[in-house]
Amino acid sequence: MMRRTLLFTLIQKEFLSEWRQKYALNGMLLYLASTVFVCYMSFNLKAGAIQPVTWNALFWIIILFTAVNAVAKSFIQASEGRMLYYYSIARPEDIILSKIIYYTLLLLALTLVGFLLYSLVMGNPVEDVLFFVLVVVLGAIGLASALTMVSGIASKAPNSHTLVAVLSFPVMLPLLLVIIKSAKYAIDGLDRSTYTDQIFVLLAINAIIVAVSYLLFPYIWRS
């Protein structure tokens, strides 16, 4: 089979298996909605009454936890037998790429839904929506790829759910710092030329994470 069609088939398979277990997807959406609502209720504020700094930080913390919950299952959930089957038919590079692409799309959808819900109840102070969405897209790519790789690592150990959080938080922190900073610039509606270098750093970190995952994944896949 051609490389590209194989990759495409693998991504399609991810979508299909997600669609067959709709409860997982619904669970994630409900998790997101409840977290947003819990934050809204705990601040006990009217819409728009929260400082942009807090708004931004809270938004990304919600996204971070949603991402950990959504992506953590990527390798942990699959059974031994099924893993063995993939092992026999596909190259590990294709598997990790298909997972990264799939979870990026999933996280992107979740983040955008979260953004809508969040702005609905907490108000929307974002001035430069286009650039904010750009940061969201780049952030989703970075978080999804880092989490996919870490979940692959953690799936080999017992009590892997705790391990995913322990292993991924410090790895994602640099990424998250850049995301929060660039998002803050977009919220303040600064002149775009002042923070294009931040966007490039974000791109560079994403490139590092994806490249390293691509190179290292074959080693954990074999064990």
Add this chain to the structure above:
Amino acid sequence: MKKKWWKILTVLLLTYSILGAFLFDVPRLAILNETIRNLHFHVTMWFGMIILLTVSVIYSLRYLRSNNMRLDHYAVEFANAGVLFGVLGIATGAVWANYSWGEPWSGDPKQNSAAIALLIYLAYLVLRNSLEDSQQRAKISSVYNVFAFAALIPLLFILPRMTDSSLHPGNGGNPGFNSYDLDSRLRVVFYPAIIAWTLLGVWMVSLRVRYKNLKMKWDD
């Protein structure tokens, strides 16, 4: 005697750098005053940590290529020594910050990055402990070591330089310490001190690795 020369060198250099750090004449600088002597302890810890952690990643990569358990012992022990140096670096930094900046923890970007770096390596050690099978532990944790190091590079070397708010020298518009306060009186102690502490780290690593190799043989 052939293998011992660098240990003798370590002891000599350490003695020289510790005595030099406390007794030699130092330049009088505003605010820093005598605390500049901490340069020979605090900054050398960071140099040592970076060197040890880099060596640890190199051993992890070599392990992944060859599957030789001895290389994994080196990787984990270099990471252990790096963590020890990191903790000491944070502690000496906090003492220095308390005198120069007024509080032990001032949320400086480099302080925060250092704390995150330690979190990453503590996670690496937790991961190692949670895996039972030694071959699998070596492989999985080597992968995480390389992955975490790749994430650490932007954190330690790029992000702090992009902020203007750091109190450390060498960030944003703030020139690196080479240009204004590291004069020759400090250099004669500072460079030997880096070598001495790093060699001490290597010494500790070599002892621990010898112990582990013996234990592995014994278990077999």
